Amino acid sequence: MGRHNFRYFFHEGVSNMFSHGFMSFAAIGITVACLLIMGTFTLVAVNANQQLKDMEKDNEILAYVDESYTAEQARGLQRELERQDNVASVTFISREQAAENFKQKYADEPVFQDLDPQIFRDRYAIKTADIQRTGDTVRAVESVKGIVKVNAYEEISDGLITVRNIATVVCVALIVILLVVSVFIISNTIKLTTFDRREEIAIMRMVGATNGFIRWPFVYEGFLMGFTGAVIAFLLQWMLYEAVARGVETNDTLQLISVMSFGELWVPVAVVFLIVGVIVGVGGSLSAIRRFLQV
16 A cells, blocks of 8 residues: 555545544444443453452461360371362461460550460461362361361452452453444444445546545544544543552452552553454444445
8 A cells, every 4th residue: 555545545534534523423432431341340350360369379278176186186187188179288387376476466465465375276277279169178178077167268259259250241241242332333433424425436436446445544434433442441441440449449448459550451451452442443444335335
């Protein structure tokens, strides 16, 4: 494609886009909405998945040993616990060590510094290989003779898994629906342009203009609408994400939730937004031209 042809196609694409201001605005707006909703649910799923990975590193099940067991008997349970499915590591914590850990945790509370270690139980800190199977692991550990109580933050991990799965399903469904709507609106916007220029197009064909020469300005128009929608959606997504991240950080009830920095995510978000925006814009243009220009 020559430089002069490129300038002509680009100029025609920009002119066509502005000649139908309202419809072009509607097409760009629906593209922005599509990308923004898609991006929001995707980022929720990504953060939930990252939170699960962080919890897998730090997640521990505390298994308390029967008080009647001696220290040797308590230590003897380690091999049995290590044999349980989904157990990654098992660490024995004696009464004395548990008491010391408790004192360090509440170092600012003098009343807790003289506690007798005998009031604590020997216990095991168990890390799981797959956090999604925590419930099964808890039941397996509870079945071990000598273990009288098991503590696990099952509700938190289950909640994060549910959020991630729901966000993923909703994201996929909305992507399909909104992409179809975006392509439809952009296609109809291009239709108006082709209708207004039908006489010009007929003359161009009569003087021997190729189908490609006629088609390219409309492709550029769709490209520009998709690209503009992608840029606007990215900027809005960035502002929305940062606002939510600040809200989570300053909320005392959400301290267990960590939000990834947008600096870690902006490159893939920008690339995906750009690709989807361009595909929607160009796809809408080609759909309109193929069906209604028949060139």
